[in-house]
Every structure is written in structure tokens, then in C-alpha cells.
Amino acid sequence: MTDDDRVFKALADPTRRFLLDLLFMRDGRTLTELESELEMSRFGAMKHLRVLEEANLVVTRRSGREKLHFLNPVPIREIHDRWIDKYTELHTTALLELKAELEDES
Amino acid sequence: MTDDDRVFKALADPTRRFLLDLLFMRDGRTLTELESELEMSRFGAMKHLRVLEEANLVVTRRSGREKLHFLNPVPIREIHDRWIDKYTELHTTALLELKAELEDES
DNA sequence: TTGACATGTGACCATTTGGTCACCTATCGT
DNA sequence: ACGATAGGTGACCAAATGGTCACATGTCAA
Incomplete structure (x- = not known):
């Protein structure tokens, strides 16, 4: 399993994305x-945090x-950086702002 | 299935990331x-492209x-934009540049 | 030191996912 | 028209994933 595989697999689960949102x-x-914020057992939460940690999306410190x-x-x-070209970045940002405006109006 | 779930699930597979790299x-x-660039049947490739299209990571036009x-x-x-704070973005960029330099030297 | 608390491990099961195949439709060039 | 080419569908199977539990270790506080 490559590094980026670990990252993308980690992000593929909604619970793990929610954990990143919390952090x-x-x-x-x-x-x-x-765990108290999740709808699952401590073991489930722990498993998810372990996946995030192995992907280096979460770092930990013991106390x-x-x-x-x-x-x-x-x-x-x-x-x-993998798929956003430096030269098209401004363009993409403009598209996102347009999208946000349209969604505000609707 | 939510929009962002589709996006992250689509990105979770290495073949689909390779297709994005090609594009x-x-x-x-x-x-x-x-398909000629992949090590699998046309049906496999088609299934992956469909997933990318449903996630809006790939758009298509018939000709x-x-x-x-x-x-x-x-x-x-x-x-x-979901997890990179505008205020910490500069810091993250600096870390990435440092990492790239270290990898160049090794 | 003893009981409560925070975290960790391995086995286990239901569901999802990646990939292939037989078969089908639509369009091109001659 | 007709063969060749480009793309599409539904069923199917092996492997990976999400979640739970019984059980275990390490640390705090009285």
C-alpha cells in the first residue's frame, strides 16, 4: 500500500471525514x-482514527x-497540487466563487 | 449518497487516480x-470512468x-478548501517546500 | 494498592467494491 | 447495405471494508 493510497482510502469514509472536520x-x-460525537462504539471510532493516523492525516501525542x-x-x-495546475488555479477559484454566488441566490 | 461521498469514493481507487493523471x-x-493505458478489460475501465463522471471529477462530450x-x-x-484554513495555507505550503527540498537532497 | 478510567488487540460477520463476461446498440467508411 | 468500430448494460464472483465484541494493558487518584 503506497502513501497516497493510504490517504485516499482514509478519506473515502464519511465517519473519518467527520473526524477531520471535528479536528x-x-x-x-x-x-x-x-468517540462521544460519533454514533458508534469506541472500537469503531478507534479503528477510524488509526486509519487516519496511518495516512498521516492525523498526528498524535501521548499525555x-x-x-x-x-x-x-x-x-x-x-x-x-497533484491535479490543480498552477496556471489554471485562478480559473478554478473563479468557478468556485461563481458557484457559491449562484447557490447563495437560489 | 452525497456529492462529496461520490468524490471521495471515486478518488479511493488507484486506477481512477491514474485515469485522472492521464487526463x-x-x-x-x-x-x-x-483503456489502452490500463491493465484491464474495457469494461473495467468503463466502470471506473463512470464512477469519475458521477463524481463530476470527469466531464464528457459526445462526438x-x-x-x-x-x-x-x-x-x-x-x-x-474544506480542511485548509486560509490562515494556515502559507504555513502548509512552506512545509511542503521543505519536504520537497529534503527529498531532493536524499 | 485498588478500583476506575483511557486506550489497545484479534477474531468475527454483513455489506460493499473491483473486475470479468455474454450480450446489446449506435455510428463510421466503403 | 454491411462489416468493423466505439460505447453500454446486467449478472456474477472474489476480495476488501465497516462495525462489534470479549478480552487485555497501562495510568490516574484516593
Whole structure:
């Protein structure tokens, strides 16, 4: 399994994306705190966090019996750079802004 | 299935990422041309292209009996914007440049 | 030191996914 | 018209994935 395979497989699950959303809002949470936000057992949450950690999307630090989780944005940025050409980036941004405007109006 | 679920599931497979790489290099290819680059049957390739199209990562245009495929960068950009904070973006870019330098040296 | 708490492991099962095939429709060039 | 070419559908099977549980380890606080 390659590095980028791990990243994309990790992002493929909605629960794991939700965990990243939680950490994007506030970093440094424990497993127990994150698990309380999910609709599944602690074991399910732990399995998902492990996948995120192996993909390097989440980095952790131990503090006594607690394990703190932090979001790492680097792999996300690498996805962007893989398929967004520097020269078309401005164009893509303009399209996104147009889309946002249209959705605001509707 | 939500829009972003389709996008991430589509990106989860290495063959589909390779198809995006091919289209990133050169747009407007037919199914037959893309299939010739893969190690699988035409049906496999077609199934993958269909998934990419339903995720809006690839858009198509018919021309006679041929179907031309184009890369659409918008969903990729949306992934980036979901977890990369405008304020930390510069920092992340710096980290990536550092990483690239280290890999060049090794 | 003892009980409660935070985290970790391996086995297990239901569902989803990747890939192939037989067969079909539509369009091109002669 | 007709063979060759480009693309499309539904069924099918092996392998991977999401989730749970019984059980285990390490750490805190009184």
C-alpha cells in the first residue's frame, strides 16, 4: 500500500471525514471525546482514527493515559497540487466563487 | 449518497487516480484510448470512468460514436478548501517546500 | 494498592467494491 | 447495405471494508 493510497482510502469514509472536520474545528482531542460525537462504539471510532493516523492525516501525542489527536493538512495540500495546475488555479477559484454566488441566490 | 461521498469514493481507487493523471496530462481522450493505458478489460475501465463522471471529477462530450473525457478540477479544489484554513495555507505550503527540498537532497 | 478510567488487540460477520463476461446498440467508411 | 468500430448494460464472483465484541494493558487518584 503506497502513501497516497493510504490517504485516499482514509478519506473515502464519511465517519473519518467527520473526524477531520471535528479536528479542523478544534485540535488536540482525546479518543473518548471524539468517540462521544460519533454514533458508534469506541472500537469503531478507534479503528477510524488509526486509519487516519496511518495516512498521516492525523498526528498524535501521548499525555499520560490520554492520546491527543491533531489534524495534519499536508496530505490534503498534496492532493490539491497533484491535479490543480498552477496556471489554471485562478480559473478554478473563479468557478468556485461563481458557484457559491449562484447557490447563495437560489 | 452525497456529492462529496461520490468524490471521495471515486478518488479511493488507484486506477481512477491514474485515469485522472492521464487526463491531467492531456484532456479529451476517448474510452478506447484510455483503456489502452490500463491493465484491464474495457469494461473495467468503463466502470471506473463512470464512477469519475458521477463524481463530476470527469466531464464528457459526445462526438459521433466517440465520447471525449475531460478533467474537472473543481471538486479537488473543494477538498482543499474544506480542511485548509486560509490562515494556515502559507504555513502548509512552506512545509511542503521543505519536504520537497529534503527529498531532493536524499 | 485498588478500583476506575483511557486506550489497545484479534477474531468475527454483513455489506460493499473491483473486475470479468455474454450480450446489446449506435455510428463510421466503403 | 454491411462489416468493423466505439460505447453500454446486467449478472456474477472474489476480495476488501465497516462495525462489534470479549478480552487485555497501562495510568490516574484516593
